[in-house]
Amino acid sequence: MKYEDIIHRCFRCGFCKLTDDYEEFNCPPHKKYRLESFSPGGRMWLIRARIKGDVQISERYQQILYSCTLCANCVTHCIFPFKEDLVNIFTAARESLVEEGTLPPAVRDYLKSIQTYGNPYKEPSAKRGDWANGLSVPAYDGQEYLLYIGCVGSYDERARKIARSVALLLKTLNISFGILGAEEICDGNEVRALGETWLFEGLAQRNIEYFKTRNIKKIITLDPHAYNAFTLEYKTLGADLEVYHYTQILAEKTAALADRLKTDPLEVTYHDPCYLGRHNNLYDEPRKILAALPGVKFAEMVANRGNALCCGGGGGNFFSDILGGGKESPARIRVAQAKETGAGIISIACPQCAKMLEDAVKAEDLEDKLAVKDIAELVLSRLETK
Amino acid sequence: MPPAARWKRHTEIINKFCHAKTDKGAFVNIYESLCAITGRDYVSREKEDTYIYSRDSGAEPPRPVDYVVMPGTVEEVQRILLFANEEAIPVTPLGGGFTLSALVVPQKGGIVLDMKRMDKIIEVNELSRYALIEAGVSQASLRAYLKKHHPRLQHSTPEAPPAVTVVGNALIQGHGHITPRYGLTSDMVNGMEVVLPTGEVCRLGSSAVTDSWYTRGPIPDLPGLFIGWFGTTGVVTKLSLKLYPRPQYREVIVFSSDDIDAIPEVIFELTQLDLLEDFFLITQEKPDWMNHIFYVVILSAHFEEELAMKIRIYSDVAKKIGNGKTIKVVENLHPALYKRFLDVPPQAAVAADFRKGGGFQYSAAILSFDKVPACWRKGIEIAHNHGMVASYVHQVLTCHSIMFGFNYSFNRADDKDIAAARQAIDESNRFILETEGMIWKGSSEAQKLIMKKMDPATAMLIEKIKKAMDPRGIMNPGNWEVPR
Secondary structure, eight states: TTTTTGGGGGOSSGGBBBOOTTBOOHHHHHHHHHOOSSSHHHHHHHHHHHHHSSOOOOHHHHHHHHHOOOOOHHHHHSSGHHHGGGGHHHHHHHHHHHHHTTHHHHHHHHHHOOOOHTTOOOOGGTTTTTTTTTTTTBBOOOOOOOHHHHHHHHHOOOHHHHHHHHHHHHHTOOOEEBBBBGGGOOOOHHHHTTTTTTHHHHHHHHHHHHHHTTTTEEEEESSHHHHHIIIIIIGGGGGGEEEEEHHHHHHHHGGGGGGGBBOSOOOEEEETTTTTTTTTTOHHHHHHHHTTTTEEEEEEOOSSSGGGOSOGGGGHHHHHSSSOOTTSSSSHHHHHHHHHOSSSSESSSSSHHHHHHHHHHTTTTTTTTTTEEEEHHHHHHHOOOO | OOOOHHHHHHHHHHHHHHHHHSTSSSOOOOOHHHHHHGGGEEEEOOOHHHHHHOOOOSSSOOOOOEEOOOOOOHHHHHHHHHHHHHOOOOOOEEOOOOSSSSSOSSOSSEEEEGGOOOOOOOOEETTEEEEETTTBHHHHHHHHHHHOOOOTTEEOSSOOOOTTHHHHHTTTOOTTHHHHHHHOOGGGGGEEEETTTTTTEEEEEGGGGGOOOOOOOOOGGGGGGTTTTTTTSSSSEEEEEEEEEEOOOEEEEEEOOOOOGGHHHHHHHHHHTOOOOOEEEEESSSSGEEEEEEEEEEEEEEEEEHHHHHHHHHHHHHHGGGGSSSEEESSSSOOHHHHHHHHHSOOOGGGGTTSSEEEEEEEEEEGGGGHHHHHHHHHHHHOOOOOOOOOEEEESSSSSSSEEEEEEEETOHHHHHHHHHHHHHHHHHHHHHHHOEEEEEEOOHHHHHHHHSOOOOOHHHHHHHHHHHOTTOOOOOTTTTTOO
């Protein structure tokens, strides 16, 4: 396995489980299960035990590996020099399970769907662009940007609404963009996270080739997961792309809408998606957008930015649900943290977080107190119709 | 709830539980019985989970664990102990699990009782300066809670990582960053709620008589039955801990010296002033500029003028010790060291990566000051004999004794290196006892050395107390056992 030469260096001191001020345990699986085996250190020691042959692959071992959301809280808070490799180590351990063909059924099914259908929803590619029906969004044809939607935004009912909002906003702001619709290919971020490197590289190469063929140089992504794959992974595979998350574009343009925005008071908090925040250090742009909305009072959650608790959907858990729900699930805890701010809206910038938190709001019976809105939806809702 | 009502409630639970059992001797499914108490989510017998609980971060060899149970309430603890007592299953209570000497890795298998779900800060009484907390409250969460809600108060925070528990530190007679001023964490205990191995739930300290937890006495000092016993007498579920004023200003002043023989005098003189918050001695053979004796004095004050005065006084004192030739003030302290000294808690765990091996253990001696030079030299000799670079961090506990750490980093991936660390620890432990020192939180092997040297009448008393409190010997067996 990769990283075998450093994995023994984990002291299991536990800084990785915590936030900056050490106030909260912040590792999603550890927070839910509380057992040391579900902490980053426990996982490190078990991976090493597996390499040494002290433990065998089992359902529990799979659960411990795959309930990790790869949220990078451990990377942010570990005190050792090898901290940058923690998520890579967990991914490498998953790769070894893929190589041995010993995967949890939910992971196997996800990967099989991607291989067979090109998406995890087992839907035909022809339907990939249906989210844009009726919006008159142009197909990509040499515009400045490609708006890349990804599987979740293309097929998930809730996420489609977010995709529509982003597209409408970009149109309102006169951004030159087009979409690929049925020709769009899965970005593979979750495929890689689940350990299927070979399939990921295949998807990435197909995308890179396709982007080259279409002379696509600048991409706006809807989903932070796709943003992560394009910025961090595709570059290592030879991609030459300028990639933006849509909040980066909006952050620069929202002020231009100032005279068209409603001013009635609204209290809003913001949940940092891991693939925007900890993985890619994009913390300011979404806050800049919120700050540009007249009447919006921003209430920061105590755990924010690098200390934000993952919604529980990262690392493939959005699809595999191996971390699972329940009262101590991260999404429900996160919703409770949002409620503490007194805000009526949790704004997000990720379709996967949106779905996770919206389900948690329902589970916590807070539907009449707390709404989950993507930042694009929020901005759009503040636009005066003329 | 008044004491009499509490007793009635606990007795009801005991009776209900005992009467619910069927024929004695019949097959009992331990796993299912434990699940029935805490719920299935908080019991594990999975090999992957027990693997992690069967070893700690030090160099001690692993020992098997059968079940990990995470109780959420005192009633669950009570029922688990009743069940374990009935079935004679060993129970090892675990807080942060970071003693490094494997004190909470069971010696005879059975159940590890991981207390971390019981993590409520129940009460902070600002006026009487105490916090009532559950056993699983971490150092970090109490510190953060106080900072947020009671910024004028603090508790004594150890050098350990922030996820370790407050109660664990108190029960192993640990120390923290204000120990030199206020004493060991175990001295800061006002009272406890404990579950006895036979299922009774007792309150100790003023809470035994009143509903308040503000003082330990003046009644028989029962918390002593649970402090330093390594979980062999019962399970502490709540603890009242003294809090102290939190000064607004802090500063570090560092002195250096190369005179090992002068250490006792320097410590004596620096502690004679009674003005310091924390005081430790460090050295490290590499890099060269660290290869000196550094006396690190942390000063704190409520007013800037007060802090300036303390700094001036300590600088003046340094000039008087040995006519100003023994120690000198370190000017221009490296920013990283400055931060490391003032951080609470410090990131001391990085010592585990000194050799890029992820392993660290220390043999801790509680010494009188006069024994420090001999131990200083011996520690270096032991480290060199095992091919290691010597490094020390010793904390002066009060103005009476010092925690002297024989530190050994090792490579977890190298069995020979681990064996060398164990050997170094054993040699250190033997030397500590030969030098009339006391071993702190000693491993099972160290405890054997201590018990062998102990006054037989004292050892007999320990045995009698254990027998009286834990008649079936279920509590962390193997610890504090009298050699036969």
